[in-house]
Amino acid sequence: MTEHTYAVIMAGGGGTRLWPISRKERPKQLLPLLGEETLFQSTVQRLANLFPPERILIVTVEEQAREMRLQTPEIPEENYLIETAPRGTASVVGLAAAVLQKRDPEAAMAILPSDHFIRNRDLFHYLLNAAFEVAANGYLVTLGITPTHPSTAYGYIQQGETLGGNYKYPTYKVKSFKEKPNDETARSLLRTGDHSWNSGMFIWRADAILKEIDRQMPDLGNALKKISSAWGTDVQSSVLGENWSGLKVETVDYGIMENAERVAILPAGGLGWSDVGMWSSLFEVLLPDMNGNIATNSKLHLALETHNTLVHGGNNDRLIVTIGVDDMVIVDGGDVLLVCKTDQSQKVKDVVEHLKKHHQEKYL
Amino acid sequence: MTEHTYAVIMAGGGGTRLWPISRKERPKQLLPLLGEETLFQSTVQRLANLFPPERILIVTVEEQAREMRLQTPEIPEENYLIETAPRGTASVVGLAAAVLQKRDPEAAMAILPSDHFIRNRDLFHYLLNAAFEVAANGYLVTLGITPTHPSTAYGYIQQGETLGGNYKYPTYKVKSFKEKPNDETARSLLRTGDHSWNSGMFIWRADAILKEIDRQMPDLGNALKKISSAWGTDVQSSVLGENWSGLKVETVDYGIMENAERVAILPAGGLGWSDVGMWSSLFEVLLPDMNGNIATNSKLHLALETHNTLVHGGNNDRLIVTIGVDDMVIVDGGDVLLVCKTDQSQKVKDVVEHLKKHHQEKYL
Numbered sequence: 001m002t003e004h005t006y007a008v009i010m011a012g013g014g015g016t017r018l019w020p021i022s023r024k025e026r027p028k029q030l031l032p033l034l035g036e037e038t039l040f041q042s043t044v045q046r047l048a049n050l051f052p053p054e055r056i057l058i059v060t061v062e063e064q065a066r067e068m069r070l071q072t073p074e075i076p077e078e079n080y081l082i083e084t085a086p087r088g089t090a091s092v093v094g095l096a097a098a099v100l101q102k103r104d105p106e107a108a109m110a111i112l113p114s115d116h117f118i119r120n121r122d123l124f125h126y127l128l129n130a131a132f133e134v135a136a137n138g139y140l141v142t143l144g145i146t147p148t149h150p151s152t153a154y155g156y157i158q159q160g161e162t163l164g165g166n167y168k169y170p171t172y173k174v175k176s177f178k179e180k181p182n183d184e185t186a187r188s189l190l191r192t193g194d195h196s197w198n199s200g201m202f203i204w205r206a207d208a209i210l211k212e213i214d215r216q217m218p219d220l221g222n223a224l225k226k227i228s229s230a231w232g233t234d235v236q237s238s239v240l241g242e243n244w245s246g247l248k249v250e251t252v253d254y255g256i257m258e259n260a261e262r263v264a265i266l267p268a269g270g271l272g273w274s275d276v277g278m279w280s281s282l283f284e285v286l287l288p289d290m291n292g293n294i295a296t297n298s299k300l301h302l303a304l305e306t307h308n309t310l311v312h313g314g315n316n317d318r319l320i321v322t323i324g325v326d327d328m329v330i331v332d333g334g335d336v337l338l339v340c341k342t343d344q345s346q347k348v349k350d351v352v353e354h355l356k357k358h359h360q361e362k363y364l
Numbered sequence: 365m366t367e368h369t370y371a372v373i374m375a376g377g378g379g380t381r382l383w384p385i386s387r388k389e390r391p392k393q394l395l396p397l398l399g400e401e402t403l404f405q406s407t408v409q410r411l412a413n414l415f416p417p418e419r420i421l422i423v424t425v426e427e428q429a430r431e432m433r434l435q436t437p438e439i440p441e442e443n444y445l446i447e448t449a450p451r452g453t454a455s456v457v458g459l460a461a462a463v464l465q466k467r468d469p470e471a472a473m474a475i476l477p478s479d480h481f482i483r484n485r486d487l488f489h490y491l492l493n494a495a496f497e498v499a500a501n502g503y504l505v506t507l508g509i510t511p512t513h514p515s516t517a518y519g520y521i522q523q524g525e526t527l528g529g530n531y532k533y534p535t536y537k538v539k540s541f542k543e544k545p546n547d548e549t550a551r552s553l554l555r556t557g558d559h560s561w562n563s564g565m566f567i568w569r570a571d572a573i574l575k576e577i578d579r580q581m582p583d584l585g586n587a588l589k590k591i592s593s594a595w596g597t598d599v600q601s602s603v604l605g606e607n608w609s610g611l612k613v614e615t616v617d618y619g620i621m622e623n624a625e626r627v628a629i630l631p632a633g634g635l636g637w638s639d640v641g642m643w644s645s646l647f648e649v650l651l652p653d654m655n656g657n658i659a660t661n662s663k664l665h666l667a668l669e670t671h672n673t674l675v676h677g678g679n680n681d682r683l684i685v686t687i688g689v690d691d692m693v694i695v696d697g698g699d700v701l702l703v704c705k706t707d708q709s710q711k712v713k714d715v716v717e718h719l720k721k722h723h724q725e726k727y728l
Binding site: 020302304305317318319320321322323324325328330332335336337338339340341343344345347348350351354355360363 | 384666668669681682683684685686687688689692694696699700701702703704705707708709711712714715718719724727
């Protein structure tokens with residue numbers, strides 16, 4: 001790491017796959033899903049000793065920023081980049097790059113989701129260092145995750161030949177990005193041995209990503225130039241507001257990475273990574289007891305003949321009793337109680353759709 | 365029915381097998397477990413057209429009487445017989461018989477538990493009429509329930525030869541009373557074809573049961589004579605209190621019926637009877653939807669891939685969502701949430717024992 005390396009935490013999203021705990025008003029990253037800390041706090045903590053707080057930026061929306069300032073008071077106020085409305089990760093990445101480029105023309109940045117889990121912090125630090133080394137040569141670097149099962153929940157990245165340059169960690173050219181596959185395709189991708197999960201973690205120099213934005217998304221590039229000119233002046237807010245709302249909603253993967261030049265991947269196994277994307281994934285990141293059970297946010301779980309069951313309590317004195325329960329997720333969430341077979345927890349999104357359709361927004 | 369026939373509802377108990385809805389402070393019979401009415405209200409309603417309210421007596425404890433007066437205002441105040449402390453059903457039966465005998469020397473009475481379910485009211489009325497006909501000849505009559513499965517939750521009554529007397533319903537002498545059997549014994553009892561479940565419903569003349577009490581439980585008989593003398597006088601309460609607390613705690617089955625003379629049984633099939641003795645029994649008495657699911661006290665149950673599952677809500681606006689749930693009982697009960705495989709619902713009593721042992725009385 002150098003004085004020119006920055007971390008940018010993307011924290012604007014509001015997923016529903018961990019409903020009913022994750023809600024419109026209180027998205028996943030702001031929740032203490034794994035214990036005392038929220039996922040957002042853990043993401044910031046994970047960067048300690050690598051980036052001083054002055055070099056950690058957060059891109060989010062105002063509603064969430066209020067809570068984040070309370071959760072991580074060490075981050076300076078000027079490091080919050082506030083989206084006036086969500087326009088996709090391509091715009092987020094561009095805004096962070098434009099602001100950093102203005103602050104520090106030599107800036108290199110790691111783009112990090114705010115709501116992921118990583119068990120092996122040392123390896124994570126080692127990989128970030130290795131990735132910045134590659135990014136220094138103008139590459140757009142992605143951290144790939146070595147798949148542990150044929151997941152249909154992630155996009156995949158196919159690696160090509162080794163990148164020349166004598167880097168300290170095995171580094172490859174990227175051959176292709178692939179959308180979330182169906183089950184059959186996922187199995188065949190796994191068999192090739194050259195595909196990684198797309199973790200959404202990217203490392204690059206600000207000027208390198210801005211060059212790709214100018215080439216592939218010129219409208220975004222032009223807007224970013226106007227925003228950059230106004231940044232730090234009296235008209236910062238108004239210029240951001242004017243130029244932001246008209247931007248095409250696009251992800252960094254489809255909008256930039258898929259057709260970018262000089263894209264590299266560091267495939268990482270053993271990171272203990274999870275996107276904590278649905279209730280079943282908590283079994284990967286929390287440590288079950290000898291019966292395979294996990295109790296989070298619950299002081300009182302009384303389990304008889306219960307196995308491989310997650311109980312997420314309402315953080316109160318409620319007693320939760322399970323008898324003869326196997327492979328279930330039980331979420332005692334305020335105005336909603338969810339009881340779900342673990343291997344069907346992806347269907348939570350169907351429930352959310354149902355509630356939207358039937359105008360039951362108060363439960364969302 | 366004649367002007368000398370009475371119904372006596374035994375309502376003092378406080379079982380824990382429907383915990384966490386049934387609580388020390390609010391026992392099963394006072395709860396609207398099956399819909400709008402409480403089990404106690406249904407028991408009283410079931411007697412309509414058969415007994416006027418003036419001939420329905422209730423034996424209970426003061427804590428419960430308060431709630432009962434609210435639930436069934438038609439029962440006159442003097443028809444409440446208040447136990448100063450629970451002394452078992454033998455004492456309850458004796459008190460009711462002594463009080464009725466003093467009020468009406470010709471009294472005959474049906475003893476009825478307050479917390480049972482009976483689907484076929486017409487047949488129930490027919491059987492009561494038939495039983496009073498037999499009781500008029502001095503018999504202690506029990507209503508037996510023709511078993512539908514080898515239950516280990518009930519005592520059994522073995523019938524002997526047909527009782528002579530040309531009664532309108534098949535009536536038998538009782539050969540023996542049997543305690544709750546183990547599974548193997550229950551199966552063999554079922555195969556004999558001459559065993560009924562002991563429903564706890566009895567019909568007899570007051571003088572007949574008092575005679576048996578005098579013969580088999582002389583201490584109780586003497587106490588009842590003192591209480592009867594004082595009944596309706598200024599010292600009713602004090603005499604009841606003095607004589608009640610020293611009584612041996614005994615059930616009517618073991619204390620009186622097992623060794624009584626002139627005991628008869630009317631074995632009843634098709635009554636649609638249930639003692640609503642544990643959560644799984646609600647599947648017998650409530651009507652499931654096409655997926656086998658039942659939602660009680662819950663306005664909002666959203667079921668995906670859910671079958672044969674009972675959801676008992678907290679009677680509020682809480683949304684209960686089940687995904688991939690089969691054969692479960694889910695009880696959302698205030699300070700306790702219970703999730704239990706239906707065929708293990710008898711283990712609720714183990715939970716109650718555990719809570720007692722660990723001084724968690726606030727959940728009982």
